[in-house]
Amino acid sequence: MGCVIIGAGAAGMQAALACRKNWPDSQVTVVDSEPEVGYYRTLIPQFINRALTEDRLFFWQQKQDRELDVRAGVSVDAVDRANRTLFLSDNQRLPYRRLIIASGGQPIVPPICRTPAVRGIFPVRNLTVARRARTWLRTNPDTVILGGGLVGVKLAAHLAEFNYPVTLIERERQLLPQALSAEAAGVVAAHLQDKGVRLFLAATVDDLQISGGLLEAVRVDARWIPCRTLFVAAGSLPDLDFLAGSGLVTEGRLEVTTSLQTGDSAIFAAGDVATIVDGDRFTPWTWPQAVVQGKLAAANLYAGAPLSLPRLTRVNAMNLNGLSLAILGLPACGYDRTVHADSGSTIYRELFHRDGRIVGGVLIGDISSAGRLHHMMTGGAVSLAEMEEYIIPRRKAMTAASLSLGKYRKKATWLGPGGG
Amino acid sequence: MKVIAVYPDRCTGCKTCELYCAAERGSNSKSLLKAVREEPSPMPRVRVEGTNELSVALQCRQCRQAPCLDSCLTGALRRDDQSGIVVVQENRCIGCWTCTLFCPYGVIYPWPERKIALKCDRCLYMEIPVCVDVCPTQALELVDLAEYDTVLQAKRASVLETIRRAGDRQGALILE
Numbered sequence: 379m380g381c382v383i384i385g386a387g388a389a390g391m392q393a394a395l396a397c398r399k400n401w402p403d404s405q406v407t408v409v410d411s412e413p414e415v416g417y418y419r420t421l422i423p424q425f426i427n428r429a430l431t432e433d434r435l436f437f438w439q440q441k442q443d444r445e446l447d448v449r450a451g452v453s454v455d456a457v458d459r460a461n462r463t464l465f466l467s468d469n470q471r472l473p474y475r476r477l478i479i480a481s482g483g484q485p486i487v488p489p490i491c492r493t494p495a496v497r498g499i500f501p502v503r504n505l506t507v508a509r510r511a512r513t514w515l516r517t518n519p520d521t522v523i524l525g526g527g528l529v530g531v532k533l534a535a536h537l538a539e540f541n542y543p544v545t546l547i548e549r550e551r552q553l554l555p556q557a558l559s560a561e562a563a564g565v566v567a568a569h570l571q572d573k574g575v576r577l578f579l580a581a582t583v584d585d586l587q588i589s590g591g592l593l594e595a596v597r598v599d600a601r602w603i604p605c606r607t608l609f610v611a612a613g614s615l616p617d618l619d620f621l622a623g624s625g626l627v628t629e630g631r632l633e634v635t636t637s638l639q640t641g642d643s644a645i646f647a648a649g650d651v652a653t654i655v656d657g658d659r660f661t662p663w664t665w666p667q668a669v670v671q672g673k674l675a676a677a678n679l680y681a682g683a684p685l686s687l688p689r690l691t692r693v694n695a696m697n698l699n700g701l702s703l704a705i706l707g708l709p710a711c712g713y714d715r716t717v718h719a720d721s722g723s724t725i726y727r728e729l730f731h732r733d734g735r736i737v738g739g740v741l742i743g744d745i746s747s748a749g750r751l752h753h754m755m756t757g758g759a760v761s762l763a764e765m766e767e768y769i770i771p772r773r774k775a776m777t778a779a780s781l782s783l784g785k786y787r788k789k790a791t792w793l794g795p796g797g798g
Numbered sequence: 799m800k801v802i803a804v805y806p807d808r809c810t811g812c813k814t815c816e817l818y819c820a821a822e823r824g825s826n827s828k829s830l831l832k833a834v835r836e837e838p839s840p841m842p843r844v845r846v847e848g849t850n851e852l853s854v855a856l857q858c859r860q861c862r863q864a865p866c867l868d869s870c871l872t873g874a875l876r877r878d879d880q881s882g883i884v885v886v887q888e889n890r891c892i893g894c895w896t897c898t899l900f901c902p903y904g905v906i907y908p909w910p911e912r913k914i915a916l917k918c919d920r921c922l923y924m925e926i927p928v929c930v931d932v933c934p935t936q937a938l939e940l941v942d943l944a945e946y947d948t949v950l951q952a953k954r955a956s957v958l959e960t961i962r963r964a965g966d967r968q969g970a971l972i973l974e
């Protein structure tokens with residue numbers, strides 16, 4: 379009887395590997411409802427558009443550690459805290475001494491899309507569905523993506539890169555409403571449209587046209603858009619169903635301390651499933667946080683003095699078909715804003731701050747100094763002058779000149795201190 | 799484990815390290831004159847920051863708890879077991895730039911033309927890193943962390959000396 383981990387996503391798998399390393403005497407069992415584990419979920423868009431082959435997705439395989447007991451394709455039905463036992467879907471019971479819940483999220487599928495008999499509708503979350511979608515897209519390239527959040531935007535950009543006809547639909551008035559300000563989202567929207575993505579904002583799919591079990595079109599704003607493929611990327615909710623009656627869930631949240639401990643001293647939680655209570659409630663929904671949390675939960679399992687998470691940020695970066703995007707944190711109302719925008723280009727950089735503390739922002743088009751700004755955000759107060767220095771892209775701070783090099787003439791640049 | 803030590807007091811900001819790093823590690827021709835004509839322009843993995851009053855050449859610190867390693871979405875960043883150096887496996891890097899965001903020193907660089915992230919690997923398979931080799935003022939040095947203990951010991955000895963100099967004065971001693 380040792381440590382049991384529910385979920386083998388980023389947090390769960392990192393927790394399992396860290397457990398094996400930190401507590402070599404403890405037996406580790408991982409339970410996951412998916413048939414395959416140990417892959418990079420963030421690469422699913424590049425897998426669907428065939429930019430990446432399947433073997434590039436996996437970061438862990440069973441042969442790397444035969445001692446690690448991974449039960450793939452098995453889900454947890456219930457948790458019996460009194461007897462420290464899990465009830466599994468294969469009718470087995472699994473006792474634990476310590477439990478890490480890292481079951482991740484479940485994609486939100488709007489009721490209109492819940493028609494199992496129809497082919498061509500794919501929630502974007504796991505590899506099994508992604509594999510089906512990949513094959514399906516070959517003969518059905520006309521695509522509609524429902525949801526303009528991080529997953530939807532990323533998928534749209536990657537499909538457009540391979541010339542799939544893509545329509546992106548977002549319920550709010552802007553793309554990435556939970557990550558960007560309206561101005562920043564406008565830059566992303568313009569870039570996507572430039573790449574051939576059709577955008578519908580403040581709109582949603584309200585009807586489907588189905589013929590012979592196949593999707594034929596979707597209705598958006600009273601207009602029918604022909605499509606054979608519909609990706610649902612309308613966000614996720616923590617996967618907590620199996621914890622019903624366990625007493626761990628309050629108002630739909632699995633709350634943990636900054637040491638990732640739940641109300642039960644033997645149970646920890648990490649990744650998308652956990653809500654960290656540190657004054658505010660915080661769920662990061664990012665891969666790097668899931669990795670860090672998985673490792674920390676494992677380190678704290680049997681530790682006398684548990685460690686706290688070093689930082690709570692929702693930092694994310696991606697490359698959207700040529701447009702670099704580094705999100706430092708959510709747009710915050712009532713905070714001061716420092717902006718650098720180049721008219722006529724895709725460069726847009728903004729910071730939200732108050733009393734010298736950076737609380738969020740985004741770098742689009744040119745992400746230079748991203749590391750420094752992230753570090754300033756997690757560190758102490760900084761002066762406005764310093765923020766203004768770093769908000770200027772480093773390439774902007776170069777002085778162009780013409781250098782004579784014998785018969786070769788080349789435009790040379792110098793990096794000048796704070797130049798403009 | 800060997801790391802590159804940086805001495806800001808010796809740095810003149812001449813950027814020789816940047817030039818040679820780009821030519822030796824980033825170019826096809828491996829020669830300075832030919833490298834400046836290459837497209838895309840070779841990128842250095844070390845950058846000199848600062849002004850004439852104070853400048854410093856900075857490259858990856860090979861952190862023992864590297865935030866970039868935790869943030870990598872594709873497993874492209876990996877720590878070499880033998881040397882402890884964090885390397886980018888270019889065939890796995892997809893250019894999402896997440897690591898550049900997580901590096902507290904800002905020393906992982908996006909290289910959009912090649913769609914990969916670029917960082918110092920301490921010239922892992924060379925006898926001596928090229929920046930260390932070419933620095934005219936020895937502002938960069940290759941040091942073994944194990945040997946670094948002797949430097950720390952010298953510092954501790956200076957503490958002892960300060961205490962001795964303070965003599966028999968009573969009360970708290972504040973070291974500067």
